Structures are given as C-alpha cells and as structure tokens.
Amino acid sequence: MNEISFDAIPASLRLPGWYVEFNNSLANNATTSQKLLMIGQRLATGTVLEGVPTRVTSVAQAEDYFGRGSMLAEQLKAGRAANQYMDVWAVALDENGAGTAAAGTITITGAVTETGTLALYVAGRQVQVPVTLGDDVTAVATAIVTAVTADTSLPVTAANAVGVVTLTTRWNGETGNDIDVRLNYYGEQTPAGIAVAIVPMAGGTTNPDITTAIAALGDEWWNWIVNPFNDTANLVALEAELDLRWGPTVQKGARAFTAFRGNHAATTSHGDGRNNPHVTCMGTNTAPQPAYIWAAVNAVVAGAALGIDPARPLQSLKLTGLMAPAIETRWVDSERNLLLFDGVASYKVGPDGAVYIERQITMYQVNSAALADDSYLDINTPETLERIRFMQRAVFASKFPRHKLAEDSARVSGATMQPKLARAELLALYRAMEDLGWVQDYESYAASILAYVGNGSGGGDRNRLSIQDSPWLVGQYRVHAQQTQFKK
Helix, strand or coil, X not given: CCCCCCCCCCCCCXXXXXXXXXXXXXXXXXXXXXXXXXXXXXXXXCCCCCCCXXXXXXXXXXXXXXXXXXXXXXXXXXXXXXXXXXXXXXXXXXXXXXXXXXXXXXXXXXXCCCCEEEEEEECCEEEEEEEXXXXXXXXHHHXXXXXXXXXXXXXXXXXXXXXXXXXXXXXXXXXXXXXXXXXXXXXXXXXXXXEEEEEEXXXXXXXXXXXXXXXXXXXXXXXXXXXXXXXXXXXXXXXXXXXXXXCCCCCCCCEEEEXXXXXXXXXXXXXXXXXXXXXXXEEEECCCCCHHHHHHHHHHHHHHHHHHCCCCCCCCCECCCCCCCCHHHCCCXXXXXXXXXXXXXXXXXXXXXXXXXXXXXXXXXXXXCXXXXXXXXXXXXXXXXXXXXXXXXXXXXXXXXXXEECCCCXXXXXXXXXXXXXXXXXXXXXXXXXXXXXXXXXXXXXHHCEEEECCCCCCCCCCCEEEECCCEECCCCCCCCCCCCCCC
C-alpha cells in the first residue's frame, strides 16, 4: 500500500479536526524569467557607475544612467526600438584611460553654387547640414560642426580648422573605429560647387576590460548578453565565463551576441579565430551603423523569438532599425555561404533595404581534436538544450525535493525516488516537449534512458541517482532542395 508523506501535518497529531495542507509539487508550470544584458561603455555624465547591473525601461533612463551620446545609451535605444517588451538590463564600463579615441576628417573644397542641404550620416544617423549660395570651405565646415554639435546623442564631437572638420568619438577604444561617416545614403545630392572628402574613423585603441562586467553578472541567470568588444582578450574572458555558466555546476547558460564590421576577408579572419558554441557573431560588412548597434538589435530580436520557441529558426526575422550596406558592397549568396563555414552569422537585405536574419549560427566550428564539428552550428541547439535542462530540473526539484532513494527492486512507500520513477517522469516530460515541437522520436528516447542508483554503473554513492538520456532535437526547415523533372 502506498504511504502518504505529509510535509507539515505531524504523525503525532491527536487533536480532532480537519487538517488540509497544500503541496505545489504538481502545479509548477513556470518558466525561467528571461533577461537580456547589454554591456557597453558609459560617459562620465551618466548617473550609474560601472559594474552595476541596471534594468532599463526607456530611452530617457538609458541616457540618464549612462550619458547621452554614450555607446551604451545608443545600444539600449536601438534595442528598445526593435522590441519594447524584452526585459533589458545593462552593465556599464568606463573607458580605458590607456586608450585613445578614434578620429576622422571631413574636408571641404570649392564653394557652394546653389543653396541646399548636405546629407551627412554619422553612425547611420542623418545629420542635415544647411548650406547657402556662396558659402566657402570655412562656412560649410562651420555648418557641419554646428549641426553635429546640435545632436548631443551622436557618438562624436566635431571641430573645424580651415575647412577640415575633425570628428572624434566621445570615448576611448577600438569600438570608435566602427563609426561610419558618409554622405547621401538614400541617394541625396551634394549641393553644387563643393566636394567632400571623408577620411574614415580610425586610431581608437584599447577597450575596457570586460572582466569588470563579468564580475557584475553575479549569480543571476542572464539568457542573452550583448558584447560590443571584439578584441581577443575580452572575447577569451567572455567565452570562459559562458562555458562555466553552461556547465553542470552552474547551469545558467547564456548566448552572447557580437558583431564584426569589415570587408569579407577581415570578417572571415575574425570568424576563423574563434570557436565557441555560446557566442554568435553577425558580420555587418560595411554597414552604416557600428557593430555594437548591430549586436544590440540582433540580440533583442533573436532573444525575443528564442524565448518563445528555442527550436524555431530565426530566418526572416526583421532586424528593425538596421541599415544595409550600399548595394554595390553587399555580399552575394556565395560570399555569405562561405561566412557560414567561418563561424559568422548572415543576414539578407529586402528590396526595401530592410535587414533580415538569414542564419544565426554560433562561432563553434571544430571539436577538441580540431576536426570540423557542426553539433552546435545553429544557435537553436544550445538554446533548446538549455530549455530542456531547465524543464527537467524544475520537474524533479518540484516533485521530489526531500525524497529518499532506493533501487527499483526495493519495497518502498512514501517519499522515495527510484530509477523507474525518474524514468517515468522523463518520459512524461518528453511527451510534453514533443507537443512543444522541441524533440522527436519518443520510442528511441525511451530506449535510450539509463538510470542507476550510484555512480552510473550500480556502485558508488548510494545517495546519488545517475541518469543518461538522449533527446533527439528537431531540426529547422532551412533548405528546400527539390528536383523537378519536367516533360514535354
């Protein structure tokens, strides 16, 4: 006969009455609270110091917390424009005092022969510069400085010296080199009589040390992390932290979103230099917006979809607010396909210029033997495994929090776990995950489960239940290959 194991009603109770206790072990249908964390640089004008994880719910908060025109404020602004409902937090870093700020120049020649507007774009942001008939190089350069200075949310400051405008990032570091400066993105015309020569932003050196942000992660579970830094030291530190969090002793895995701005050769080189299943890098090509903006938008859009269904592919999701490279520089199919073998995620551009995720892969490419390995190719794989593990842990923690442990052959009653009981729970959960569309082939899964009391072979610690199972994850419908044999 099965014995009821009460949690609070004592066996020694003799007072008459009707005593009912509640047990929630069968009622837990909750999922983990999913949070996205953006890492970025602050300005000294920000009110939140570095290393303090802070929830951000509005653009005004982002600018107040981290400084108007800061990298982090602009990341948060772009992310919020792409999705308003994601639970977004941020942790700021101060600039590295040993670094230098990136700078570029805009040189004007000639004189304006018709009144008009110079369409300048800085980091993808339009800066309209009014010019007037007869303006010389000094007047035009002054007008550029005035227009840039008026927009305090831009990532640069401007100064004029004899018709040459120098733009300087508001912070030190390599990220400033990704700030694009160009004219006439949407086909505008430069006012007649003048020529404009742009020297790209360059010279930014020495990023902050991301270990300060890593330390700030604490024991919280951050599902997605935005990393704006591509230098090797920071990537190595982040990868080590992600590996630790994914591991069985922490079990609070996260995927980090990065982006890389550069031509195809540089992007390939960057991708080939990394190999981690928890980092995804979008190659931006020479798009107008800096890589840290691409990483922020990609993370918010992808995270929102993965939070709903980790197994569903992200292809065709619109990266709201991102601007594509100029038509003549966009990568063709064969180039994007090569990047997908180099650990770099790809995007497509619609006829209206909108940017869409094409394939969100991780940077994992080879195993420990340096042999090609596609087991963690797509981000859906670690994301789905993360959710499966969470559901399994939640079931056992809810239903069996204070149970004894016995062999299947033992005659037991009450709060006692046995291998056959654990197997039954896993099978019931697998059915539920089949209904969610995460896994397939119940029969092969059922045959795969091994459960023992002890160390996995029937011996060792008798307080330990060892289990091995082999869930078969569903794939993603990415490639439709069809041969049509026609007749005449």
